[in-house]
Amino acid sequence: MRLRAPVTVLAAAALLTTGLSGCGGSDSGQGAGERPTKVVLLTHDSFALPKKLTQQFEKESGYQLVVRSNGDAGLLTNKLVLSADNPDGDVAFGVDNTFASRALDAGVFDSYTPQDLPAGVSAYDLPGDDGSHLTPVDQGNVCVNIDTTWFAEHHLTPPASLDDLTKPAYKNLFVTPGATTSSPGLAFLLATISKYGDGWQTYWKKLVANGAKVVDGWDQAYEVDFTQGGGKGKRPIVLSYDSSPAYTVSGGKTTTKALLDTCFRQVEYAGVLQGADNPDGAKELVDFLLSPAVQKALPTSMYVYPVAKGTALPKQWATFAVQPTKTWDVAPDDITKNREEWLQQWSDVISG
Template sequence: MRSVRALASTALVGLTATALTACSLVGGGDDDERAADGSTPPGGSEVVLVTHESFTLPEEVLAAFEEESGYRLKVRSAGDAGSLTNRLVLTKSSPLGDVVFGVDNTFASRALEEGVIADTDVERPAGAATYDLEAGEGSDDLVPVDTGNVCVNIDDTWFAREGLEPPTTLDDLTDPAYRDLLVVPGATTSSPGLAFLLATIAEEGDGWADYWERLVGNGAKLVDGWSDAYQVDFTQGGGKGDRPIVVSYDSSPAFTLDGEGGTTTSALLDTCFRQVEYAGLLEGAENPEGGEALLEFLLGPEVQAALPESMYVFPVRDDVELPADWARFAEQPTEAYAVDPAEIAANRDTWLREWSDVTTR
C-alpha cells in the first residue's frame, strides 16, 4: 500500500497539464480507431472528460476503455469540484467536453439548475441507486460514481508524543487545548471545505457563524484546498507540516500505514459529512454517444474496483471488494451529518458570503 503522499504525487504527475488543457491519458491512435469488436465508434473517435484536479485512474483501466469502445479518451482538468462546477456554468454555451466527473452533492443542484447536464439514461449497477440525488428536475441525469465522508483527521502519533488527549467532536476543536493545531481547506475554494462548513451548519444550526468565529479565534488555519491542507500543513501529510488536525476523509487512515500493521492517523467519525461524486453528459456535447459509453464505463467493475487506491473514495457498486487495508482502517461513520440538497441550493451563496465575512475579520 502506498502512502497518501505517494498516491497524491501519482495523481499530480498524471495531471500536470494546466487547468482546462486537454491531455490524452492513455496514448494515441488515429481517427480510424476501432472498438474491440472492429466497429467504428459513432460520434467521432475522441471523447473528452472534464474533471477535477484529483482525478486519476490506473493507465491499464483507461486503456481498457479505449480498447473496448474505440474512443480515445482525453481529460480537461478544471480545479476542485467548486471550480469545476463554476467553469461548467461559465462555458455552458460552448461546453468544455462531453462528460463531467466530480460534481458532488454540495454543488450538484447548481449544475442542474444552470442546465449544463444533458438527459441521459445510464443504468445504475447494484447499490449505486442508493446515492442518487433526491427527486427533482434532472436529478436522474447525474450518475453517482463514488462516495466518501469528509471528516476531521488527527495525527495519533503526535498526540501520543505530546501526551495530549485528542479531540473527538466539532465542538472540541474550539477548545484552547487545540489552539493552532487545525488546518481546514476553504469552503469557497474546495469541496471538502464546503462539506466541512455544511457539517458545522448541520451541528450548530443558526449558530454556525458564532462557531466559526470561535474556531478561527482558536487559531484554525484556512488554506485553498485539500492538497494544501493535507500534504503541506498536516503533520502526517509528507510535507513536514506542523498541524496535527486536518479536514480530510474517512478513508485517509488507510493510506498512512506505519509499516507495522497499524496506521498513524484516525478519522473522527463524529465530525463527518457524506459526499457523493457524480458524472453526467454535458449539454451540447460534441460526442454524446462517446459520453454515454464513458458514463457506463465509470460505473463498470474495473473503474469501481480501482477507485479506493486511486482516489481514496468508496465505490458505489455493492459488488466490489475493498482492499484489505480499507477493510481495516477506512472506517465509515454509522451516521454522518447531512443537509437537504434543496436547502443547500437555496442558501449556498449566502452561507459562503457569511463564511467569508467571518473568516476574514
C-alpha cells in the first residue's frame, strides 16, 4: 500500500520565519577545477528506486547518486525555499502541484527542459511553468476509498460522491487524514474547495457533524481505522489513492474501490536546483527519471503512475487501479495565495 509520510503543513510554513540550520552545500565531491563525482538528490521520504536502477544511473552517468530525504512534499518544498540561495543538493524530486508554485516564486529551480520528452509528459506540466523549470515524473489521485465487502455484508448501498459522505446512512463511517498534518489530507481539502467553492466550510461542518473522523496521517487512517487496513478498523470509508484497490486483491477480486468522483490529482516534479554544484549531473538525473526503465518501475517502487504514455502497468494495476477521467483541481496560484488561510479556516471548523 502506498504510504506518504505525513506533513505538518502549518508547522512547515512556520519554518519560513524561524529559519533552518545546516542548509547549503551540495557536497558534490569535487575539488577546485575538478569534475564532480556525485550528484545530490533532495527528495521526500517515499522516494525509492530498485537498486539495479540506481546502479544503472551511476554506471551510465559516472556520478555517485547521493539521496537526502526531507520529509513529505510540504517539508521538502519549504526546505528548498529556505536554502534557495545556497542549495543543499543539485536536483530535487517530489515537489507536487500543491506546493510547486511556492518553490518557483522563490527561484528554487534553474531553467531546464529535457530535449527528448516521452509522449504524454507535457500533459502534466504545471500551469504557468510549461516544463521550463519543473519536469513531471509521476502522477496519481487522492480519492475516497470504500470497503466493498463491508457494504455488501451490511446490505448498505455504498456512497459514490462527496455529497454522499454527509448523509445519515454513512454517519461515523468515514476517516480521513487531516489537511494540516498530511499531504493527502490537504489534497482532499482542495478537492472540496474545488467542488463547493465558497461553500466548502459548510460542507466540512456537515461532514464533521456526520461523524467523520480526522486523524494525523494516512497510515493511521488506512492501517488502523479502515476496515480493510492492517488492524481491526471499524470505518469502511477512508481517504486513500486510486491505486489502493490494486493492493487489496484476494481470489482475483479486489475488496476495495476508489470513488472516482472524489479525486484530486497529484503530480510530482523533478528540477535542477538554482546554484547546484553539479548541474550537469542534475540534468542527467532528471532525464533518467523519465527513462522507460524508471517509468515502468514507479508503480511497484513508489506506488504512483508513470507520466510517459504507453508505459506498461503491473497486471493488478491494469485491472484494479482505475483512474478517474475527471478530477477536482485548484490552480497552483490560488493554492499559494490561499493555502494558509484555508488551513486555518479548516482547523477552526474541525475544532468546532
